[in-house]
Each structure stands twice: as C-alpha cells, then as structure tokens.
Amino acid sequence: MIKQESFFINRLKSVGYAFRGALLLLKTEASIQVQFVIGFCVTVAGFYFKISAFEWLIQCLAIGLVISMEGINTAIEEMANFIHPEHHKKIGLIKDIAAGAVFIASVFACIAGLIIYIPKIF
C-alpha cells in the first residue's frame, strides 16, 4: 500500500517537473514562442473555417509534434553547450541534426496545413 502511494506521488511529482519544463520553454525559448503563436493562429483558423474532427486531429498532432520536437532540440542544444562549451565540429553536427529533425517535422506540418486550408480558402 505504502509502495503504491509513493509510486503515485512520484508520478505526480514527475508531471510537476515536466510542467515546469514546458513553462520554462515557453518563457525562455524564442523558437518555442514563435511555434506557439503559429499554433494559436491555426487554432483560430480551425474555428473560423470550421474544420472537421479529423482535420482537428491532424492539426493538433502537427502542432504538438513541432512544439515538442523544438523542445527536444532545445534540450539537445543545452546538453551540448554544457558538455562541450567550446567550438567543436561534432557539437556543430549534433546541433544541426537536432535542428534538422525540427525542420522535417515543420515541413510536414506545413504540408498538412496546406492540405486542410487550401480547399477552404480557394
């Protein structure tokens, strides 16, 4: 019983730490703030154009994917700077690959957005 309680409290604490991390990203990371504003704008567009439940599903997944990838990219950058603050070819490569992953997610999110909104606008 005690073990179960401590498991539950630990999970609750983990959610708290994760929430703190998400708030920190939103407060301090310009790229996350930009993605968040874009996410807000397309959410407004979703209501304006009355997109379907399936389109909402795709849009929510795309917004979540891009913002979370951006968060992982930030964590990789922070770790790289902490482990090796000096200039190094390998650190540059690691950062470029992490940024590349965000870029790929963003391109596909844009394609999904175009598929949803182009028929509604034109």
Ligand SMILES: Nc1ncnc2c1ncn2[C@@H]1O[C@H](COP(=O)(O)OP(=O)(O)OP(=O)(O)O)[C@@H](O)[C@H]1O
């Ligand atoms: N320590 C380093 N050694 C080698 N190249 C680096 C190093 N730090 C950054 N770079 C190169 O400069 C690029 C930009 O790095 P930076 O850390 O400024 O990321 P950024 O994309 O500007 O991130 P953000 O603006 O989100 O903080 C990297 O993608 C990498 O190519």
